[in-house]
Amino acid sequence: MTATSPAPAAVELVRVRKDFGSAVGVADVSLKIGQGEFLTLLGPSGCGKSTLLGMIAGFLTPTAGKIVVDGVDITDVEPYRRNIGMVFQSYALFPHMNVFDNIAFGLRMRKLPKAEVAGEVRRAIEMMKLGGFEERRVSQLSGGQQQRVALARAVVIRPKVLLLDEPLSALDKNLRAQMQVELSELHRKTGLTTIFVTHDQGEALSLSDRIVVMNRGEVQQVATPIELYRTPANGFVASFIGEINALPVARYERDGGEAALVLPGAGRLVAPAEGNFAHGAQVRAFLRPEHVRPALPGEDRPNIVSGVVAAHIYQGSHTITRVEVDGLGLIETRVTGADIVGTHPVGAPIALVLDLGDAVMLAANAGRIDA
Amino acid sequence: MTHRRPFFITFLAPAVVTAVILAAALFEVLQYSVREFVPGSLNVGGFTLENFTRINRPIYWWVLLDTFYISLLTALFSLLLSYPVAFALVRARRDWVRSLLVSLSITPLFTGEIVRTFSWMLMLGSDGFINSMLRKLSLIEMPLQIMYTRLGVVVALVQFSMPVMIILLATAISHVDRDCEKAAANLGASPGAVFWRITLPLTLPGILSGIVVVFAWTMSAFSTPQLIGGGKVLMISNLVYLQGFSVLNLPFAATLSLIALIAALGSLVLMKSLTGRLEKRLAVR
Incomplete structure (x- = not known):
């Protein structure tokens, strides 16, 4: 299943495969993700979408295939040298740091001068509407605020790619709708190439430039939301996207x-x-x-x-x-x-x-x- | 909302009985501590505060200080040696490695203090394992004096306290959210930086409670300093023993016990408030 993207590829997966013992986690996935594109990996749990994301972030090593970001093969690069931002499902905010220190963490790891760190963090805080919360403990924040801290922390390092691992699933319904809007605003403002993992077809349809539907480790279809809804490639896609x-x-x-x-x-x-x-x-x-x-x-x-x-x-x-x-x-x-x-x-x-x-x-x- | 707890009193009874007996025993110690010592007799005389004024001699203060010092050293070395073991225990990928580490670190807990101390005497003596090995390797000519030194006592006490320290640390380490470590790596932290900035601070509660528990435990150590210290290293319990069962000055032994109890409780309260403040500042969930 190939889909051409108009912009030059920011991320390219070449026959990426991950086996867990004898079980197949991800089966030979090839994919090109355009610069600035918002791409969603959609599928039921266990379909391999999170495994794929983990390999792009570097937490999992592919059994075969390669991962290319901005023309550089990063398959064997350690996670901390990849410069790929990620928002975790649990947010994984550092509980022993306040909001400012959480957001500043990546910049400090890059040994930026103090004044520069403060400036960048302030900008991120402003963009995510977190003003006034700098000194708060992350445990004192609401779910939506924690979500915004996690996003700010990931985008402040200006990553080459932003990975979002089911970031909305922990929020209640109203907040989720609001965060969807904020996510797409953030994408528009930063222009970051974004890979979004979800099992929620509604989120996928409303946010994505293109959607990759996965099942059992295999890509079922790669298409725009409208194409996917109107012309599903097979029965799985037809029944997974919307009611049918x-x-x-x-x-x-x-x-x-x-x-x-x-x-x-x-x-x-x-x-x-x-x-x-x-x-x-x-x-x-x-x-x-x-x-x-x-x-x-x-x-x-x-x-x-x-x-x-x-x-x-x-x-x-x-x-x-x-x-x-x-x-x-x-x-x-x-x-x-x-x-x-x-x-x-x-x-x-x-x-x-x-x-x-x-x-x-x-x-x-x-x-x-x-x- | 009211809960009926039909067996509440019944279930509470053993605790009450234990508490009453403990209180009675402590009261007995307290009342002994204010009685006169009658040399050559186990009976005690009338009321006196002399035992407490007698405490105020450098030798007793030194024993108390030494007890603090040995307990603190033991807690710190126990922490340094236990952390890697606990870490490996929690993070081992293979089940058999984990079971091996668990049994290696926990089994000593089930051998008696005397047995363990005796094993250390065999290890540390002039003809013991360590000295004979070092001599066979021609690293030393004369045997090192480890028995009857503070070093020997601390070595044995550290080993003695490690199982407890390992359990406390392993619990703390297993509660660290692995996603936090991944997130830190994702943000550019090298494995070393992840450990120092994420894992270690998040296990601080376990570290602190480990230090407090081992410190308090070591404060009351008796057989290890008795056997390995051989009278040359005195901790407070040994002093109590000496006064109570060699000199048979039970009133003064009671006074020393009381002082030891107060010192232990005092240092625990102090440590608790310190660690409490530290934890609050770090606000680790």
């Missing part, structure tokens, strides 16, 4: 300009004909809940299926309704507001319109979901 309905495997039938999916037990659905599947191919369609809607009374058009309401998940601005559809299994539809809870209570029959024009169609073998 996976229809059962179907036979693709093509007749001139018309195409159809033949589902065993559910009949024929009219499908878009622009796909490059051969007549008779086994395909799987993925359909987002927003592309499924309740049929209007008396509506008559193709791709209307009927089922029984199984559950409503009320989300405030919208409702996710789960419908047990004959032959298709559970299909989720996303409806604005909460009216559907009244009009179609649980157990009531309901007709759904499947908007297959917006569906993602994948060959059945690529549609395997192994999340």
Whole structure:
């Protein structure tokens, strides 16, 4: 899976591999990360994203492959000579130092003159809105403030690359949303090449220039958030990014300009004909809940299926309704507001319109979901 | 919110009994210390403060000072020798290395003080292991005098106290957040700098409590200075023994015990307040 980045590569991974005994942590990952790019490594826990980050930081040695930063092979360079900033999931702030000393640590290690250290730290404190907290113990700070100290400490050394290891996961929901905004502001202000690790697809979609989806140590897809959402490369990506309905495997039938999916037990659905599947191919369609809607009374058009309401998940601005559809299994539809809870209570029959024009169609073998 | 604790009194009883007995014993020591010494008799005379005025002689002050000095030296050397062991014990990658270090450092705790002291006498004597080895290697001609010296006593006491020091330090070291060390390395700290600026300060609470515990423990050492010091190195317990069981001056022995107790408690309080202040200043979680 190669994706070209427009800017010259700040970080290049060349067939990087990490084995843990006989288990594969990261399998031959090659990746180019552009100067100033915000790249996210996204995947479920154990997918190898943190291992990859650890190798870039230098805490883990790759079993094979090389890591190049700014054109220099750093695979065998010790962590403390790499000049790569990192924010840890636990923040790893030094509990025996105050905010100022935490932020100054990296500069002092670089033996900068005292006045220069003070100036740089002051700038970082200002940028992260930590003014007035210089003398505070880190244990006296809130989670969000600790997060900002960790960020300030990492960016003040002007690293070549900034690594963020699930930095938002310890924060509560509101704070997380706010820190997302601050993270992207920080990225814009500093222009630092940033590699962000998360298992939260929402964070990944909102922050990233590009997202690398990983599973079981392997890269599944590298794409921009919009591409990833619209055209997932396989079933894993389709189901990992956002909510999606996976229809059962179907036979693709093509007749001139018309195409159809033949589902065993559910009949024929009219499908878009622009796909490059051969007549008779086994395909799987993925359909987002927003592309499924309740049929209007008396509506008559193709791709209307009927089922029984199984559950409503009320989300405030919208409702996710789960419908047990004959032959298709559970299909989720996303409806604005909460009216559907009244009009179609649980157990009531309901007709759904499947908007297959917006569906993602994948060959059945690529549609395997192994999340 | 009130909790019913049905067995509270029952569970507390052993502690109360122990405390009462201890208090009674201390009271007995206290009342002995203000009685007259009747030479040639184990019975004591009437009330007197003479025992306390007798304390005020240089020889007794020297023993007290020496006890402080030996305890402090023991605590410091015990710390220096135990830290690397504790560090290796916690950070060893292989399980068998860890188990080996644990058993090597903890087993001495289960051999009696007398046994250990006797082993040291075999090691340190004029014909002991150390001297005969040094002579065989032609490094010395005359045997070194280690037995009956402060050095010998300190050596044995250090070994005696190391298991406890190692346990306390290992606990502290195992609580150091490894991510903090990684973060320091990430910010440009060499392995040495990581140790001095992160690991060591974060284990300071363990270091301080190790020093306090070993110091207090050594203050009351008896058989080691008795056997290895052989009467030439006197610690306060040996002085008490001498007065109580050789001279049979029980009132004065009681007074010395009381002084030793007060000195030990006093130095503990002093150390606690010092370390408390230090810890607060470092505010280590």
